Amino acid sequence: MSGYQDKIKEVALRLLKDGSVDMVIGFRKGTLPMMNEPCFIRRPEDVHQLVWDSNCGINLANYLTDRKEKIAVVAKGCDSRNIVTHIIENKIKRENLHIIGVPCQGMVDKRRIISEFGDTLLDVADDGENLKIKIHGSEKSLKKTDVLQSNCAACIHRNPVLFDELAGELVPEQAGVDRYAEVNRVEAMSPQEKWQYFEDLLSPCIRCYACRNACPLCYCPTCFVDESRPQWVGKSQDPIDIRTFHFLRAYHCAGRCTDCGACERACPVGIKVRQFTSKLNKDAFEMFGWEAGMTLDERPPLDTYKPNDPNDFIK
């Protein structure tokens, strides 16, 4: 872990010093434990702020949209896939990017740790395998693999797919994980049970749009929820409106979502927002053999036509 951090700093310093990039996007320590924040480093003397540990879950591709300057960006597996999506969608130019790939071993789910230790949490340190949790007067050690974010636990693309240099050795990919376990469980329900399941799932939603803002795919100049003429989606707290919002947000991510988990991480009330997108990911994979952001050479299934596209839903 700290090896990654030193290497990231070293690369960032070199790039800023020789002027090949205007800024480096990475993480620095936040004000609370487990809350690393994204930072834009423009001067070599600020490079020491950069950190890397298991709390860098925010997707940095989100900060690249429509940027014109030369940027070096720290990218784990999912970030790099979102960068590929950005390049395909002409939101950023490949030649303006220097990607510092970070093979990732999963990010921890801070909510699970907070719910276990409450507000007494003082500090969380990370040695790669274990988390050292400091609370008032005592210390505890947790195995990192036990507290991973749900999407990281089922991730099969931990290594960056596109990078200019690496911050460490590539890690072995996980095998034999069931990425769609939750989706399959819901699929087996009857329509009424499904309806109830999502009713319960969405009941705490306060429509803060944190999931939208954290998502690197959501960059429309005017989001559909802000449109008022015509207004397709009601802006109220009505359960139907809330459902429509989540519905449409998920549809906008169809064939583009890399399951980075940023939406779920950002949700202040802990809704499992990935329930929607992972269903679409499963469909994209099963119907078109497509996983978003894996290559620059292929167009996504939703903007190409192939004679063998599935069409049994049409009468």
Add this chain to the structure above:
Amino acid sequence: MNLMEHMGIEPGRLQFSWISSAESTKFVDVVKTVTASVKALGPNTTYNKQAVKVA
């Protein structure tokens, strides 16, 4: 469409078809089958603001 059904809207609330502009008989057939299937399905009570208000 799969996502709609995944979220608990009954299959059949959203239907698709393809009819050429010369196929008036197919149009009539499809209208009949669509109407019959929705009749069998019954009223839309879940994904409906008005139904929620009445209830």
Add this chain to the structure above:
Amino acid sequence: MTEFEPKIVSFLCNWCSYGAADLAGVGRMEYPSNIRVIRIPCTGRMSPKFFLSALSEGADAVWVSG
């Protein structure tokens, strides 16, 4: 109680199904009057916003036809 008469919002492509509906009218064919036709310039105009708002505003079903 009378039989349930569903309201079906139909989005018809100007060049395909809308033409077929026109032809059915010219041919004096009979079909159920449960459909409410909305003409769209092409099925490509269809957006999830449309059918979601149709359903949430009280339609019993949505039928999209190219």
